[in-house]
Amino acid sequence: MPELPEVETTRRGVLPNVANLKITDIWQSHMNLRQPLEAITGQQLLNHAIQDIYRRGKYLIAKTSHPHLDLLIHLGMSGSLRINSEAEPRKKHDHIVFSFTNNQQLRYHDPRRFGFIKTINRGQPVKELAHLGFEPLDENFNAQTLFKLSRGRKRAIKTLIMDQSIVVGIGNIYATEALFTSGIHPEMPAKWLSHAQAQHLSDNIKKVLLAAIAAGGTTLRDFVHSDGTAGYFKQTLQIYGQANQPCPICSQPIESKVIGGRQSCYCPYCQSMPKKPGD
DNA sequence: CCTTCACCCTGCACGC
DNA sequence: TGCGTGCAGGGTGAAG
Numbered sequence: 001m002p003e004l005p006e007v008e009t010t011r012r013g014v015l016p017n018v019a020n021l022k023i024t025d026i027w028q029s030h031m032n033l034r035q036p037l038e039a040i041t042g043q044q045l046l047n048h049a050i051q052d053i054y055r056r057g058k059y060l061i062a063k064t065s066h067p068h069l070d071l072l073i074h075l076g077m078s079g080s081l082r083i084n085s086e087a088e089p090r091k092k093h094d095h096i097v098f099s100f101t102n103n104q105q106l107r108y109h110d111p112r113r114f115g116f117i118k119t120i121n122r123g124q125p126v127k128e129l130a131h132l133g134f135e136p137l138d139e140n141f142n143a144q145t146l147f148k149l150s151r152g153r154k155r156a157i158k159t160l161i162m163d164q165s166i167v168v169g170i171g172n173i174y175a176t177e178a179l180f181t182s183g184i185h186p187e188m189p190a191k192w193l194s195h196a197q198a199q200h201l202s203d204n205i206k207k208v209l210l211a212a213i214a215a216g217g218t219t220l221r222d223f224v225h226s227d228g229t230a231g232y233f234k235q236t237l238q239i240y241g242q243a244n245q246p247c248p249i250c251s252q253p254i255e256s257k258v259i260g261g262r263q264s265c266y267c268p269y270c271q272s273m274p275k276k277p278g279d
Numbered sequence: 280c281c282t283t284c285a286c287c288c289t290g291c292a293c294g295c
Numbered sequence: 296t297g298c299g300t301g302c303a304g305g306g307t308g309a310a311g
Contacts, residue, residue: 001304074305076306077289110288112288112290114287114304115305128306260282
């Protein structure tokens with residue numbers, strides 16, 4: 001599931017393979033992605049090049065040589081960007097293929113089609129990016145800001161840190177891991193977060209994201225690097241997907257329940273729910 | 280305003 | 296072996 005580390009890994013893998021190469025062809029399947037593809041069918045980017053790729057949260061923005069169009073990319077649940085030789089046959093679920101002058105291709109592959117690629121107007125507001133919150137690896141995201149953002153909110157702390165309008169890039173895997181290493185129950189009301197807990201949680205969010213980027217992301221099922229290889233952070237996950245297994249710290253069985261519509265693993269002993277705020 | 284929830288989709292694990 | 300069922304989850308928009 002592409003979260004911030006997987007999107008960042010994708011960015012780093014793709015950019016050197018496409019930078020400043022002229023786009024000679026754009027092919028797309030007839031399957032609709034989460035957003036319709038009309039903006040690309042015009043082939044407006046033909047004979048232009050991708051010059052740089054930025055990341056904002058789980059979005060990638062490809063800056064092009066076109067006078068006013070860039071590309072906005074979201075990998076959804078199961079999307080990946082891969083570099084292939086044009087001689088390699090397209091795979092099922094390859095939905096958009098950019099061909100370049102060096103006979104290489106950039107292919108957007110997405111079985112579940114929750115993601116999308118669309119053109120955006122450079123310099124104009126982009127609605128998908130407008131509401132996004134803090135970048136978790138930015139120094140502006142810290143104990144102080146997390147503490148402030150959690151005031152007055154009774155919602156579960158886990159859904160708060162997964163809310164992209166609060167802080168971007170954290171999905172179920174890294175939220176689960178960061179709450180475990182911080183010893184915080186995922187269902188604790190956000191407003192109960194103490195300043196010390198905000199310090200631990202903001203630190204541990206940064207730590208787990210940086211460690212996952214260093215490991216090339218987490219491959220559970222669909223995520224692959226631009227060269228098709230897997231990320232190996234999965235071996236480092238301590239608690240995600242480990243329901244009923246012993247806690248790596250105290251050996252008590254890990255529990256699992258649905259919080260905010262997402263399956264959530266936690267250790268009932270190491271992440272006990274306080275009786276009241278500050279416990 | 281704040282929060283929750285159904286929906287989109289396919290592949291895979293599971294039980295019979 | 297093969298079928299049916301349920302689950303996985305990011306973002307959105309509607310409902311509460």
